[in-house]
Amino acid sequence: MKAETKYKGSVKLSAIGDALGWITEFEKNTQSLNEKFGTKRIDSFHTWKKVVGGRFYGFIDTIKAGAYSDDTQLLLAVARSIKKDGASDHNYFAKTELVNWLEYARGGGRTVKVAADKIQRKSVKWFNNFYSYKINGENYDYKQSGANGAAMRVLPIALANLGNIEKIKEEIFCNSIITHGHPRAILGAMLYGYALNQIIVYRPEDFNWENYITHIGLDFPKKFELSFANRAEIREWIKEWNKTGNTTFETIYSETLTETQDQLRFVFQSIKQTLPVQExxxxxxxxxxxxxxxxxATVIAGIYLATKFHKTPLEAVIEAVNALGSDTDSIAAFTGGLIGALHGHNIIPDKWKSVQDFEYLDQIAEMLLAISEDRFEENRTPLTSNLKTLNNIVEDDFDLDEEIEFAPLGNGKITLIDRQPTLTKGKYNLLLETALENGQTILVSKLFNDPTYSKRIDEPNEIEMLLGLAKDNLRPKTLEKLKKYLSKQKKMPTEQLEILFTIIKNEE
Structure with missing residues (x-):
C-alpha cells in the first residue's frame, strides 16, 4: 500500500470520526438519538443544531452534515505550523494560528479557549503560558489541565516525522505545553503520536494486535522518559512548573507513566478476554x-477500539461514535486516525466522503507526506491584499459572495450571512460562513448592537425564542405540554422564563 494512501486515510478518518462523534457528544441515550435523527446508532452524517455563546447573547449554530469540530480545526492549524524539516514553529502556532482560531472555533473546550486567550499576553512566550482563573467560584489552573485538547491536534507531527520517535515526542511535548500543563495531557499526546508511528508501518493483513499493544507497553517508562528535558525552553518550563505546589512535575509525570501503562495492560486483557466495549x-x-x-484515557480508548476492530475498521469508528456519555468526537478522531493509518483511505465509504473540506484534508496529508520524505517546499507568504478582513470584525458591512481575507488562512468568499437576534434586546449575532481559497471553510461570528432595535416590530418575543429552542431540544410530547402551558400564560416573570430556558438548554 502506498504511503500516500495511509496518510490520507489517517487525516481524513480522523476528521470523519470527529464529525460523526460531534453529533453524539451531547446525547445521553439512544432514545434521544432516535427522536432527533431517526436512528438509535449514528453511522452517517446529520445536520443538527447547537446553542453557542450562552442564553442571553448566544445564537443557534446549524451544524451541517459532515461538519467537523475544534479537534480537526486545530489539527489543521498544527499541520500548517510544521516546517520543511519536520520541526514545528511553536511560536507561529501559539501566537498566530491558535489566537486567530478563536475567531472561528467550533466546539472548543474551555481549557483550549482560555489558553488561546492567555497566550496573547505580550510577556508570554509559547513555553510559559502559565495561568489560573476562577469561574463560578471554582479555580482552574493551567497545571491541572490534563484533558485531550493537546492529543487531538498532534497527528500531523507524527506523520511529518515518521520513523523519528524522539523528534515526534519532543515536538509533541512542546506543542502540548502551549495549552496544557498536566502530564496526562502531555503524555496522552505523545502516546497518540507513538501509536500512529507504530501502526502506519503495518500492512492490514499482517497486523497483529497482541504484538502492537505489547510493543507500545514494553518498557513504557523508559520509552517515554523525557530525554529532551535539557532543551532550553522545556527546562525553563519545568522550572516554572515546579515553583508552586508541593509535588514536582517529574513526580506526577512518573506516576502518570505507571497509571497509563496499567491502562494499556487492562486494554490488552480486555481484548484477550473479549470484554464488552461499554465495560x-x-x-x-x-x-x-x-x-x-x-x-x-481517551487516547488509550482510541488505541483499544482501533486494535479490537482492526478487521472491521469502520466498526471501530462507529463504536467510538456511539459510546454515548463519553468524549465521542475525540475518541472517534483518535480511532479514525489510527484505523486510517493502518488501512488507508480506500476503506472510506461514499457516505463519509461528504465530510467538511474533504479535498483540503487530502492536501494536508500530501503536504505531511512530502515533509516526511524531505521534498516539501514551504510557501507561507504574508497577506498583502486590501480586502476586508474577518479578523476582529468591527462593522456589519459584509455582502454575500464578497471577497475577504482572514489571517492566517488567506483570501476567501462569503457564502452565507445570518443575523440572529439575541434574548437580550437590542443585540444580534452576525454569522459569516466563508470558503477560503486554501480549501478550508470557516464560520465567524460577532455580537453587535442593533441600531434599528427601537423601530423593529417583527422581533421575536421571549416566549417565541423559548419555543424555538424547545423545538430543537425537547421530545414531541414534552414540547406539546410546554406549548399548552405557555398558551395559558398572559405574562411570565423573567425569573420563571430564565428557569425554563436553563432546563430546556440542559436537555441537549
Missing amino acids: TLKKLGCFDQATKGSGT
Whole structure:
C-alpha cells in the first residue's frame, strides 16, 4: 500500500470520526438519538443544531452534515505550523494560528479557549503560558489541565516525522505545553503520536494486535522518559512548573507513566478476554464526568477500539461514535486516525466522503507526506491584499459572495450571512460562513448592537425564542405540554422564563 494512501486515510478518518462523534457528544441515550435523527446508532452524517455563546447573547449554530469540530480545526492549524524539516514553529502556532482560531472555533473546550486567550499576553512566550482563573467560584489552573485538547491536534507531527520517535515526542511535548500543563495531557499526546508511528508501518493483513499493544507497553517508562528535558525552553518550563505546589512535575509525570501503562495492560486483557466495549471504556474512566476527557484515557480508548476492530475498521469508528456519555468526537478522531493509518483511505465509504473540506484534508496529508520524505517546499507568504478582513470584525458591512481575507488562512468568499437576534434586546449575532481559497471553510461570528432595535416590530418575543429552542431540544410530547402551558400564560416573570430556558438548554 502506498504511503500516500495511509496518510490520507489517517487525516481524513480522523476528521470523519470527529464529525460523526460531534453529533453524539451531547446525547445521553439512544432514545434521544432516535427522536432527533431517526436512528438509535449514528453511522452517517446529520445536520443538527447547537446553542453557542450562552442564553442571553448566544445564537443557534446549524451544524451541517459532515461538519467537523475544534479537534480537526486545530489539527489543521498544527499541520500548517510544521516546517520543511519536520520541526514545528511553536511560536507561529501559539501566537498566530491558535489566537486567530478563536475567531472561528467550533466546539472548543474551555481549557483550549482560555489558553488561546492567555497566550496573547505580550510577556508570554509559547513555553510559559502559565495561568489560573476562577469561574463560578471554582479555580482552574493551567497545571491541572490534563484533558485531550493537546492529543487531538498532534497527528500531523507524527506523520511529518515518521520513523523519528524522539523528534515526534519532543515536538509533541512542546506543542502540548502551549495549552496544557498536566502530564496526562502531555503524555496522552505523545502516546497518540507513538501509536500512529507504530501502526502506519503495518500492512492490514499482517497486523497483529497482541504484538502492537505489547510493543507500545514494553518498557513504557523508559520509552517515554523525557530525554529532551535539557532543551532550553522545556527546562525553563519545568522550572516554572515546579515553583508552586508541593509535588514536582517529574513526580506526577512518573506516576502518570505507571497509571497509563496499567491502562494499556487492562486494554490488552480486555481484548484477550473479549470484554464488552461499554465495560472496557467504563473501566478506563471514559464515562466518568471527572475523567471522560482525560488525555491518556481517551487516547488509550482510541488505541483499544482501533486494535479490537482492526478487521472491521469502520466498526471501530462507529463504536467510538456511539459510546454515548463519553468524549465521542475525540475518541472517534483518535480511532479514525489510527484505523486510517493502518488501512488507508480506500476503506472510506461514499457516505463519509461528504465530510467538511474533504479535498483540503487530502492536501494536508500530501503536504505531511512530502515533509516526511524531505521534498516539501514551504510557501507561507504574508497577506498583502486590501480586502476586508474577518479578523476582529468591527462593522456589519459584509455582502454575500464578497471577497475577504482572514489571517492566517488567506483570501476567501462569503457564502452565507445570518443575523440572529439575541434574548437580550437590542443585540444580534452576525454569522459569516466563508470558503477560503486554501480549501478550508470557516464560520465567524460577532455580537453587535442593533441600531434599528427601537423601530423593529417583527422581533421575536421571549416566549417565541423559548419555543424555538424547545423545538430543537425537547421530545414531541414534552414540547406539546410546554406549548399548552405557555398558551395559558398572559405574562411570565423573567425569573420563571430564565428557569425554563436553563432546563430546556440542559436537555441537549
